[in-house]
Amino acid sequence: MSLGRPNGWASEPAGPTGAALPAPGTAREWLAAMVLIRRFEERAGEMYARAKIGGFLHLSIGEEATIVGSERALRDSDYLVSTYRSHGDALARGTPPEQVMAELFGKRDGCSKGHGGSMHMFDASRRFMGGYGIVGGNLPIAAGIALACDQRRGAQDAGGPDAASAIGGDGQDEVTLCTFGDGASNQGTFGETLNLAALWRLPVVFMVVNNQFGMGTSLSRHSAVTDLQRKGESLGVPGMRCDGMDILDTHRVVSEALARVREERRPLLIEAVTYRFRGHSMADPEDYRTKEEVAQWRERDPIPAFCDLLEREGALTKEQREQIDQGALRQVEEAVEFAESSPFPDPDTLYEDVYVLDEQVHGHYHWSPKVVR
Amino acid sequence: MTEMRYRDALKLALREEMAHDENVILMGEDIGVFGGAFKVTSGLLEEFGERRVRDTPISENTIVGVGVGAAMVGLRPVVELMTVNFALLAFDQIVNHAAHIHYMFGGQARVPMVVRMPQGAGHQLGPTHSHSFESMFLGVPGLLVAVPSTPADARGLLKAAIRDENPVIFIEHESLYGVRGEVDEDDEQPLVFGRARIVRSGGDVTIVGVSRMALTAERAAEELAGTHGVEAEVIDPRTLRPLDLDTILESVAKTNRCVIVEEGWPHGGVGANLAALISEQAFDDLDAPVMRVSGADVPMPYSKPLEEIAFPHEPQIVQAALSVMGREAPAGLNGRPATPQASEARI
Numbered sequence: 001m002s003l004g005r006p007n008g009w010a011s012e013p014a015g016p017t018g019a020a021l022p023a024p025g026t027a028r029e030w031l032a033a034m035v036l037i038r039r040f041e042e043r044a045g046e047m048y049a050r051a052k053i054g055g056f057l058h059l060s061i062g063e064e065a066t067i068v069g070s071e072r073a074l075r076d077s078d079y080l081v082s083t084y085r086s087h088g089d090a091l092a093r094g095t096p097p098e099q100v101m102a103e104l105f106g107k108r109d110g111c112s113k114g115h116g117g118s119m120h121m122f123d124a125s126r127r128f129m130g131g132y133g134i135v136g137g138n139l140p141i142a143a144g145i146a147l148a149c150d151q152r153r154g155a156q157d158a159g160g161p162d163a164a165s166a167i168g169g170d171g172q173d174e175v176t177l178c179t180f181g182d183g184a185s186n187q188g189t190f191g192e193t194l195n196l197a198a199l200w201r202l203p204v205v206f207m208v209v210n211n212q213f214g215m216g217t218s219l220s221r222h223s224a225v226t227d228l229q230r231k232g233e234s235l236g237v238p239g240m241r242c243d244g245m246d247i248l249d250t251h252r253v254v255s256e257a258l259a260r261v262r263e264e265r266r267p268l269l270i271e272a273v274t275y276r277f278r279g280h281s282m283a284d285p286e287d288y289r290t291k292e293e294v295a296q297w298r299e300r301d302p303i304p305a306f307c308d309l310l311e312r313e314g315a316l317t318k319e320q321r322e323q324i325d326q327g328a329l330r331q332v333e334e335a336v337e338f339a340e341s342s343p344f345p346d347p348d349t350l351y352e353d354v355y356v357l358d359e360q361v362h363g364h365y366h367w368s369p370k371v372v373r
Numbered sequence: 374m375t376e377m378r379y380r381d382a383l384k385l386a387l388r389e390e391m392a393h394d395e396n397v398i399l400m401g402e403d404i405g406v407f408g409g410a411f412k413v414t415s416g417l418l419e420e421f422g423e424r425r426v427r428d429t430p431i432s433e434n435t436i437v438g439v440g441v442g443a444a445m446v447g448l449r450p451v452v453e454l455m456t457v458n459f460a461l462l463a464f465d466q467i468v469n470h471a472a473h474i475h476y477m478f479g480g481q482a483r484v485p486m487v488v489r490m491p492q493g494a495g496h497q498l499g500p501t502h503s504h505s506f507e508s509m510f511l512g513v514p515g516l517l518v519a520v521p522s523t524p525a526d527a528r529g530l531l532k533a534a535i536r537d538e539n540p541v542i543f544i545e546h547e548s549l550y551g552v553r554g555e556v557d558e559d560d561e562q563p564l565v566f567g568r569a570r571i572v573r574s575g576g577d578v579t580i581v582g583v584s585r586m587a588l589t590a591e592r593a594a595e596e597l598a599g600t601h602g603v604e605a606e607v608i609d610p611r612t613l614r615p616l617d618l619d620t621i622l623e624s625v626a627k628t629n630r631c632v633i634v635e636e637g638w639p640h641g642g643v644g645a646n647l648a649a650l651i652s653e654q655a656f657d658d659l660d661a662p663v664m665r666v667s668g669a670d671v672p673m674p675y676s677k678p679l680e681e682i683a684f685p686h687e688p689q690i691v692q693a694a695l696s697v698m699g700r701e702a703p704a705g706l707n708g709r710p711a712t713p714q715a716s717e718a719r720i
Contacts, residue, residue, distance in 0.1 A: 079446075113479030122478035129445065130478060134469050140435040141470065144442020144450075151448060154424055155395055192435035199430065353480035354514050356538035360566040361517065361615055 019248035024315035030072055030247055031310065032324045034064035034303050037088040039328040040097055041278075043336060044087065044104055048282050052339075053104045057118050060088035062277035065302035066209055067092050069242075069250025070177060070272070073258055079127045079149075079176040081142040083209075084119035085276075086131030089179070093128040095121070097335035107342035114345045115353065135180075135214075136187025139206065142178030143197045146204035149174040150265070173262045176204045177254070183214025185231050186223060197267040198236030205257045206237070207270045209244065215280045216288040229271035237269045244274030245300045277301075375558045380550040382524035383413045383489075386531035387451065389561055391421055394449060397535055400427045400436055401453030401489075410455045411491060411550050433462035437488060441470045441540075444486040449535055457492035457506045457544065464509075471540040472515030487534045491545040493585055493636055494684045500672035503680075505637035507584065510542040511613045511646065517541045517566060518613040522587040524554035526611055529564030536563055546585040567615035571624075575604030578694045579624040579631045582609055583643050586634040586685060593690035605694055613643060621647070622655050629660040630697040636684045639667040661697040666690050 021027055041059040048057045060067060063085075071092035074080060082089040090100050095111055103110025104118055112122050119133040129145060132138035153173070184190060185208050197204050208231075214222045225231055229239030242253035250272060257268045275297040279286050286294075310316035351364040377385070391397045399414060399421075405428040408415030418426040429436045433454055440450035454460045460467065471484050494503040510518045517539050521527040527545065534541035572582070572591050575598075582590030587609035594605040606624050610616060625631050631651055633644035644665035651663050669683040 081442075111479070112477060112481070115479050116477045120477045122481050124478075124481040129442075130474075130482070132470070134465060137438065137465060137469060140438020140466060141442035141445070143435070144439035144444070145446050146442075147439060148443040148446040148448045151398065151424060151443070188432075189435055189438065192430065192432035193438075196430055196432060196435055196439065200427070353476045355517075356475060356483055356485075358538060360533065360537055361539060362567075364514070 019246075019252040021248065021310075021313055021315060024310075027310055027315050028320060028324065030068055030251075031303070031306055031316070032327065033068045033072070033092055034247065034306065035324050035328040036097065036331060037064045037067060037091050038303055039325070039332045040087060040091060040100070040335070043332045044101070045278070045282060047101075047104065047336065053118070054106065055117050055119075056084070057104070057282045058085040058280065059278045059282075060085055060276070062297065062301070063209065063211060063244065063274045064088065065247040065306070066244035066250055066272045066274045069244075069247040070179070070207060070254040073251050073254040074177060075174075077127070077172060077174050078258070079129050079142075079145050079174060081129045081138050081145065081176060081178045082121075082131050083135075083138060083180055083184070084131055084133045085181070086121045087118065089131070090121040090123055090128055093123060093126045095123040095126060095128060097331050098338035099123075101332075101335035101339040102342045105339040105342070106344065107339055108345045109338070109342040113353070129176075136184040136189040138180060139178055139184070139189045139193035142176045142204050142206070143193050143202055146176040146197065146202040147200065149176070150200075150202055174203070175258050175261050177207060177258070178204060179207045179209050181214060182208055182210040182212070182219050182228060183217070183222060184208070185228055186214070190231070191235060194232045194235040194237045194267065194269065201265045202267055203261050203265055204267045205254070205261050205270060206232070206267060207254070207272055209272050209274060211274050211276045213276075213280065213288065216284070218288065229269060232269040237267050239269045239271060241271045241273065244272035245302045245305070247302060247306055275300075374555045376553050377524055377556050378550065379524045379527050379545070379552050379554070380411060380413045382528040382554070382556050383531055383545065384415070384417070385556070385558070386528040386535070387414065387417060388420065390532055390535040391417070391425060394535075396447060397449045397451065398425045398427065398443070399451050399453065400429050400440060402429055402431055402436075402455055404428060404453050409453065411547065413489075413550070414453065433459050434466050437463040438466040438470060440486045440488070441466055441474065441484055444484045444540075445474065445482045449485050451487045451489060451535060454488060454490040456502050456547075457490045458501050458504055460488070460490050460506065463488070467510075467516070467540075467542070468513050472513045475539075476515060483538050484540045485538045487531070487541045487543050489531075489543045489545060491547045491550070493546045493548055494668070494673050494680055495548045497675055497677060497680060498673075499675040503673035505584065505635070505668060507544050507613060507635075508637055508642045508646065510544075511643060512641070515540065516614060519543050519566065519611065520584040520613060521545070521611060522549065522582075522584055522609055524552070525556050526564065526570065526609075528556055529562075530566070530611060532561075532563035533566055537566070544584060549585055549588075552588075564611075566612045567617050568611065569617035569620040570609045570611055571620070572607040572609050573605065575606040575628070577604045577628055577630070578606070578698055579621065579628045580605050580607045580690065580694060581621060581631065581633045581647065582607060583613070583633075583635040586636055589685060589687060590634050590690055593687040593694070596687055596691055597694055601691070601695060601700070603694060603698060618650060618654070621651070622658075625651060625655050626658045629658055631659070631663045632666060632690065632693045632697060633663065634666045634685055634690055636668050639665060639670055642667055661699065664693045664697050666693045
């Protein structure tokens, strides 16, 4: 089986590939990152049930290996662009759980100041370039970030000035990783963006997180081509696949893709085959799949599987396993306490950040007798 | 002062800003090799090269989205859409992302980009190439909206748009590209958004003309003065967000009457919005209801005689001005319906 090889091979079920383990300390750090996401999401679900969190809540439980495996393949200077299921991406990138939970609570200290909520996490300082609520809407954004990186690199090569920007490219070899779901592969922006990225040779890795469902519609019911890694072929974007339930395989394939894109300056598409154990959002009766199917996938739960592997390989003791879990639970508990105690945004801040204020734009219109401009 | 066409004034602005800032890049369909559907960008590919003048596939939503992403990390993209109708394909990226990113990410990211597009009727392009949609963009918080009507304003406002830290919808007019006007080439200072231009002073009635309608209103004002002895004050708001409401209100305080002229549809239009603002803020100044002259409430027809009566011309503006002054005006001037929007009042 040749998982991770670009193109030219038939659809195969993903499976363990025996990718090499990293150093024990690194492996335990990856495990801790996955466990943190799992415990965070579980607690977020509880908080939603207690009406501490409003709107929609899309949990990543089951997809932790895809998230952490791909994120840990990135450099700090690389960019990550995500979807409306983005708590895990923010946490994996290093955004403090306090800020993510406070955002879910709609509090002032949330990473998006309570303006975004579950679907719109953002952390400029860690180059986590956002969760996006529109399915497929994030692909052009990712290509644009890649364009800016490429442009700046070219300008530096030509001896041009290095423009200042808070979150701007460094003119190095940054690559943008763009994740999206299997459902997004049917949007117009998928075809448009892959074509443009290939045409302009943009340094972007597109990763379709195939969790088997576009909301409540299964892959075979929404996509004529279910071998998703091939969907970019006609657009000039070669495909690869990884087992998204296996953090080692995900890390290996994404690392290879990033290295190739960095070097060859052309986009790649990765299909990460995974499964979400919970509903699409919290309000999902899950009538579109059987309990047996969910149970089958849960047998491949990426966290116990990785724990067991590490124990077998002597990279994890039972005590360490327990410590990691307790540490995650403690972090999440602190995040909830922080979110609880953080104040709601002041009503006076309603109009903040609608515009960047300057000489031309002095404020925002209030439709009241007092006109502010 | 140099006399130049509207399209050349736009090109001058692009050239100056590209020279001023390496981060300014152009993207759009047929803007490079072809020189632009309306030739605004002709010659810029040769001058600035493939990396900064980028021909794109026909993918409006994605082009704008790529501009958004590039702007978030420091470029200043100027995206050209071939007509305002095609901007509808990009409405997702314009509204959900360009306009909202600064707000929804708590101020952490900015989108300093310009989306240029021409609008307007008069070329018999029918219902998918001829509309005027400034009010759609005006309704979206987070966007700035410019509607220049002269070559000097086109240049000065485009320069200001490119330098602004906010996303700007920059609406040009198909019928203005060939219109000439005076431009001071030596003055490279951008204009400032939110400052209306008083096109013509007068004390009897205020006429606000949006986009090309500023010119039509100016000609109507000449007819009002010459034929009817009415001195109209014509105001071109130049930008709709931010809007220089003060200048309009000051004029209304003087004339006590107001007519708003726009090429777009009447329902929820720029005029509807502005009429509401004027009545909220200056009700006591008004001696007559604010009157609107708008495009007809129909998809733009192809046939020349129908197209001609589907957007405002001078006679409708003259008639509206006379009517707010309480002067009897003959219905159906020049054989046209009294005003385009009069017919929509039936629904």
